Amino acid sequence: MPTLFDPLRAGKLQLPNRIAMAPLTRNRAPDAIPTKLMATHYAQRASAGLLISEATAISQQGQGYSDVPGLYGSEQLEGWKRVTDAVHDAGGRIVTQLWHVGRISHELLQPGHHAPVAPSAITAKAKTYLIDPQTGKGRFVPTSAPRALLASELPEIVHSFVAAARNAVQGAGFDGIEIHAANGYLLDQFLKTGANHRGDDYGGSIANRARLLLEVTRAIADAIGGGRTGIRLSPVTPANDIVDADPQPLFEHVVRELAPLNLAYIHIIEGATGGPRQLPDRPFDYPALHSAYLMAGGQGAWMVNNGYDRASAMQAVASGYADIVAFGKPFISNPDLVRRLHDNLPLAPWDQDRFYGGGAEGYTDYPRSAMTHPAR
Incomplete structure (x- = not known):
């Protein structure tokens, strides 16, 4: 019976334990x-x-918040190389999460101060974070109204994801990448009916709405190898004003299509990001999702996330419900x-x-525990 502290191989990633940050x-x-x-x-x-x-x-178009890093410029790669070198010197393994925020942005952060882009021109009832360059103080502000991407622009989106993945592994020294297809950002916006009202090949049916996500994932897997590629999904989170009318068949389709790509892992946010894992108004069967992936031949590690503590994480791994448990705020x-x-x-x-x-x-000044005995 596996434990949370046992090693695991996830694609090309050899992990000494099953705890992810x-x-x-x-x-x-x-x-x-x-x-x-x-x-x-x-x-x-x-x-x-x-x-x-x-x-x-x-890309700069993919930026949605002040002072978040990128992977599209040489200085950014140099900065990330310092990070990955430090992690590797400390005996760690690190992947980067690749992000295009879509409509969760502000004109001040976009090239030429143009409107953010989205599958459809629907403004999110959400906020982003801007830092005043003069005072250094940050504040949350409503997102700007987006414009709908043309179908002819989508190959460039795919190209930008692939270029960033290559930059991450070949230039910045990351051990792999995670595609951010969750929490109401661009790929999740294309997936879900609340944000995607398109009438072309990227809207309407489940297969059409999943098309961009799958094009991105296949292209990245081809470029750097499926064994160095993970993906993050959030079937029912309401984060960033996102919703889908029928998420169960949508996400079961997605994981069945991901199964042949031999990805390192699938990272599932259960329930509301930072909130409860089960939402009464948005029920979802997570074991059925995992089963759909396995039945389609998927072999990547199954990572779960959202509100796990020591006991529930240990139970998730011991029972076979998950291979890896991700912790967020506790790592802060x-x-x-x-x-x-x-x-x-x-x-x-x-x-x-x-x-x-x-x-x-509040960032690097949290001390390690001086205790040597378990809590009573």
Whole structure:
């Protein structure tokens, strides 16, 4: 019977344990360039079986928040190389999450201050985060109205994802990548009926709405290998004003189509991101989703995420429900989370006021536990 602390091979990734650090946007990359402070942050958490970087834009058009990193410029690659070197020197493994936010953006962040792009010209009832370059202070503001992407523009979106994946592995030294197809960002917007009202080959039917996600994933797997590619999905989260009329058949179709690609892992956000794993108004059968993937021949590791604690994570792995459990906020304030979970030590609380923007405080200054005995 496997345990949370046993090693696991996920595609080309050899993991010493089954604990992943989930992507955590922290808005500490001015001009979209990773910093030395970020290298320290990730290296501090290198005992995780797998580190998944904060969401990283594939292009300037893909940017949606101030001071989040990118993977489309040489200085960005150099900055990320410092991060991956620090993680590897600390004995860790790290993949980057590739991001295009779609409509969850603001004109001030877009090339030429143009409108953000989306599957359809539907404004999200959501907010983004802008930092005033003069004062350094951040604030949440409503997202801008988007314009609908032309079908002729979609090959360039695919190309940007592939270029970023190659940059990540060949230029920045990442061990692999995770495609962000969750939480109401661009690929999730194409998937779901609440954001996609298109009448062409990328809208309407399940197969059409899943088309862009699958084109991106197949192209990246061809470019860097399926064994270095993961993907993140969130079937029912309401994050960023996203909803689908019938998510069960939609996501079962998606995972069946992903199965032949021999991906390293499938990363599932269960329920509402940062909230409950089951939503009464959005029921979803997660074991059936996993079964659909396995029955289609999928062999990638199954990663689950959202509100797991030590007991539920251990049970998920021991029962075979999941291969990997991802933790988000606990990693913010517990750089030694793996040891704390293994030894059943108390977890330090996080400072939510310092999640976004700023410097070392609330980022790299959380201490490791000095305790040597389990909690009573």
